[in-house]
Each structure stands twice: as C-alpha cells, then as structure tokens.
Amino acid sequence: MRSVETEPPPPQPSPRHRRRSGLFIGAVILLQFAVPLTYLTREDTADDRFTWRTFSAPSEPICEPSASLETFDGQREELALEKLIHRDWIDYVSRNRRAVVDAFLKKQCETKNVLEVELTNRCGDERGVHEYRLRCGGERSYEATRTAAR
C-alpha cells in the first residue's frame, strides 16, 4: 500500500525536456538583459520603465503645465487640466512624458471645432520651457524647447 506520509520528489528532466527548457531559459535571459538597455536608445529620457533605474516614484522636480486650444473660428481657449484629467496624468505631462503629452493633445483634438492644441511646460530650471503643439488631424505633436539661456 502506498504511504500517505511521503511523496516522491518531481522526476529529473529528460534530455529532450532539458533542451527545450534550455532554449526557453536562453530567450528569457537574453530578453531580460536587452530590455533595460533599450533605455539608451529611447527618444523620451523621462521614460525609464523596465530599466531598474529606480524602484520608487521619480523625484525629478515637475514643471508647470498649461494648455490651450484654438478653434476654427480663430478663438483661443485656456484649458483647466485638473478638470480634464487626473492629477497623476498632469504629473506625467509636467515631466514631459512624451507618450502622455501626445495622447492628451490628441484627446483634446476630439472636441468639435478644434484646429490646434498647445501644451506648455514651464520648468524653473535648466530644462527651460517646453512647448508641444498638435494640429488636429496630425499624427505627432511638434515640440519646441526654449532653454533658460536663450
């Protein structure tokens, strides 16, 4: 009768299983080494996801964002960011996180009769002023930076 007290440990993997597992392990290790290195090629240096650069929230001082839109009849209207999106998104925007800035501008373009949306980040340090402008219907926003030195 089989004892209820003991169970055998899992069997040793067969050579075929080892080969298959070896390939999987190799691929995973390679990926884990490669992903953090992609940071070196990222256009947006504020985006340090999956790099293990930090384990806590970014401590970089945030900039002062403001946004406005221009309608087809030539009127310019200021946007109250805190009424449109959650403050966590505003933090992203104020850190010049490009993916969020682009998504925000595109979202505002969905409003009827909007010709162009503009977002300005005023950073009180060497980063200067970042201006993002999206002509509605366009794919990617245009970025202009004015540093404090200029």
Place this chain on the structure above:
Amino acid sequence: MRPLTRYWFGDIALARPYLLVRFVLTVLAFDCWLNLVPHGAKYGIGGFNVAHFPIFGDFVPGASFYLGVLAFTSVLALSQAVYRPHRIALALVAIGYTLGWTCSLLDSVPYHYLVSLYLGCFVFFPMLSARAAFSRSDSAPRGSAWAYVLFCVTTAIVYFYVAAWSAADGEPYWLPMACSGAYLVASMQDRSDRTAARIGMPFLGLGPIAFHLLTPTESWFPVYMIGIAGVVFAPTRSIHTAGRALTSPARNWLRDHSEAGIDERASRMFYLSLVGLVAAPAVSMLVDLPGVKTGCALSAIAMLFVIGRQLYLTPKRRPLWRVASLFGACLALFLTITTSTARFDYYRTGAVDADLRGDHEAAAEMLEKAERYRR
C-alpha cells in the same frame, strides 16, 4: 553533467520553491488589497488613458475594470498560496496581475513588472504538495527546478542593472552588485559538497536584506525582497525545519485518499464543489467596491476550470480543498478590505478627484460612502 546543465538542472531543496511561491502569492494578495485598491478611483477619469503597450489601443480601463482585475488576481493568488498551486491557476494569476499594471501608466510602480516576471517563473515551478517537500524529517527532499534557478537569475539581473545605473550616475554600486552575485550562486548552495560553501552561502543573503533596509521606499517592495532573500539564502536545514513546522497542519489533516476513477462519490464531490464555487464569491457582495464581485466570480470560474479537470485526473477530495481555499481567499479579501482603510481611502480620494473636476454630484456620493466606511 556539464557545469551549465548542472547549474540549471541540478538539485535544490524543494522547500525553497514551495515556500517561495506561497510567500510571494500571499504578499501579492495583501499588497493588492491594501496598496492598489485605494488608488482604483483614478482609473477612467475623463475617458483618458495611456497604456504601457500600444496593444491596448484606445481602451480606457475604468475603476470597476481595474478593481475587478485586482480582485480576480488576488483571490486566485491567495487560494493558490493556501492550497497546492495549479499551473493553470498560476498562469491566470500572472496574466491577471500583468494586465492590472500594463493597462495604464497610472500604475508605473517598477516592482510590479518584477512581480510579473516572478509570476511567470512560478508557472514553471514544480507543483509541490506539502508532503513532497517536507514529508521527511531526517533530510530535505531535493529535486531539479530550473524555473527556481531562473527566478534567482532574474533577481540577479535586476540587481546588476541597479548597480550598473548607479555606477553610471556616479553613485555607490557595490551593494547591489554584491546582491547580484549572491543571487547568481544562491541556487548552488543545496548541491555543494563543500562545508564552507554551505555555511558561508546564507551570509550572502545579508546583502539584499541590507540593501532594502538602507533604501527607503514607501511601497511593499522591501517586504517582497527581504522575504525572498530569507527563503533563497536560508540554510537548507533551517528552511526545511521551518517549512515542516508551517506545513504540519497541511501534512496531517489534508490526507487525500489515493484511489482513482470515477464513482458516485466523485460526482457528489463535484456538485458540492459547484455549490461552494457559487457561495465563495457571494462573500464579495458585501465589500461594496465596483468590480470586486465580477473579479471574485471570475476567480470562481477559473477555479471551476482547474478542479473540473482535476476531478477526473487526481484524487477526489482535492477539488473540495480547492473550493475551500477559494472561499478562504474571498473571506480574506472581505475581512482585509472592511477592517483596513483601503475602502475609505478609495472613496475619499475618489471624492477629492471628483470635486477637483467639478463633478460635485459624484463627489458627494463618494464622500457619503467614505464617511460610511471611515475607520
């Protein structure tokens, strides 16, 4: 055996993967309830979202979606921690947890990505019962577990990059580099014949513990990493003794009958299990958070899928224990949410955000609930 093959497929004390899975899944469940649920109200505000990956397109996860995913993941995770894990259930936990953070940049906590990698490793861990890992008192059972070695190497890579970026920024890097080295050799301690290596290896665990104690962070990341270091670096004898003590009730009470086949009792068990599966998520109806009911119901459906297969393939009492573990996890969710400030924080932050947006009606509604659940 060649050195590389020996490194990946050599024996390790089975107590380590056994305790590691249970520890991480348990912490994950409580981390979800106490640290993630309170932030759920910010999801979906203004119909705006940016996901971590373009695969999500224009999908905007709302609060109920996010909390539902959290409830599904955490309940399933805890049920797997308290009773023998199942590979399919672990895969669902990994998918659910990863979906939870990838769907929005609102969750950009770096260690959530690491936890997803760990959960991916767990899917390939040996699915051990308490008896398989701790039945013998004289010596610790050993076996091959390449996924456990992958887990250690994954951790080593993380510390390596922490050290590398620190070095690049001109900051001290020796401690994370030492942690990286320690995790690379950690899996070899159970198979080393050298007494010095067996005695010295546990001291390497002090590196990760010191690193996380010296690096202040508001999240539960140090809890995960210090606990993991404890399991990975503890001396074989100590981890076996601790595991035996912890699993003593499981090994003595949960004795399955090993006769196989389909009989009348099996079908009675099946229907009893079905009743249990309906009753378990009903507990979550008392939680009063959007999406939690759906999440718990989905975890019950996942469990049904798991035990439905087991009923015919494994000893017959196992499904009942699985249902009991699910019920226990739903009850733990209910007790944790109702006795902590998680629910109050959810409604309070939701009210503040709604007020800021000028949605005073929603703010008043959420404030009323926050007052009701104030602790």
